[in-house]
Amino acid sequence: MVESPEMRDAQVQVPAGVDDRLLVKRAQRGDTRAFEVLYRTHSKRVYALCRRLCGDMTLAEDLCQETFVRAWTGLASFRGKAAFGTWLHRVAVNAVLGHRRWSDSREDLRAEDLSTVEPYSAAKSETRSSHGLDLERAIAGLPGGARAVFVLHDVEGYRHREISEMTGMAVGTSKAHLHRARRLLREVLR
């Protein structure tokens, strides 16, 4: 029998009532079991971010793995000033943006090529509307820079100043990418 991702995920038990702080402490001492629990807790959010940023399912899975490997390596530097999830998000953004292929892979994909984009598998597929799926596909079809800024700003809620810090692009450039992304998306979804 072939298992769906949802079925596979349901078999993984994440202990209730254990907060990230304790798990991080354990993982910082080298406990991979604790780190696995952190992975089970945060992987879907990290994957969603990678998937939307890079617009490619296979690459997103590689980058999600890369994110957690980098997080493990850099765990000693995590001091708990921000929530672990927030810190991990930054690690994911850096992993995606630092990857050479992230902007190259779909820079030439035009909005009308949306039928070629792989379907999404959402955590709660029954709650997802066809409009949401259209939007997901449309985002995946955006040019790299516009897609990254749109995802970071409109989906993830980062401000232009933060995007500027993460990507190294000027605030004005970030705004220009966002406006372009919104214009393209409105044209596609009309």
Add this chain to the structure above:
Amino acid sequence: MKQCKDSRRWMNDAVDGDLRPDLTERLEAHLDSCPECRRHMDDLRSLVTAAAGLSSELVPSRDLWPGIEGRLTGVPSSRWPVRSVVLAVAALVVVGFGLSLLRAPTTGPQLAPSADPGIVQAHNRTATLDDVRLEYRQARDELMEVVQARSGEVSPETLQVIENNLALIDRAIDEIEMVLAASPGEGRLDRHLLLAYNRQIELLRWAARMPSRI
């Protein structure tokens, strides 16, 4: 039309809440009189709302953990952090021994009923570990308030001893909670955890009742 051109230029900032108030007023005034720009603005707002409402989670097509685990090199791979538990229990024994040397004072502030250290035995029989955990945390909070209210009445050295012991117990609780998370239902660990909570309550109870200027 120039007004339409200006309005289109301002719309993105307006949606993001970044448009100056005077320009916002001008934009709103224009939208009231221009159906085309109004539709444009509504589309933009719908798009931004839809993007913010996308699921924050997506499921990968496969379990990525095995690939990650294989790359976590250069770290201990033991499943059970036995040494940590041993150290945690040892810390509890040390604190417990220290407490036994202290003579329990007979006078002091009245404690809330839930702060009674006897709750371990009562709960062992009837409640789940989560219930006991919750009740201990409530008792700890109540006792901490009493101890903090009396902090001016005891010597700094005594306060330091109390804080050091509380930190030791906190670490022991953290260690045991972590191992329990990986191995729920491990009876011996449950008992160690209850012992840790009990030690903590005992220490706080002693601190709350001790005479001034010890």
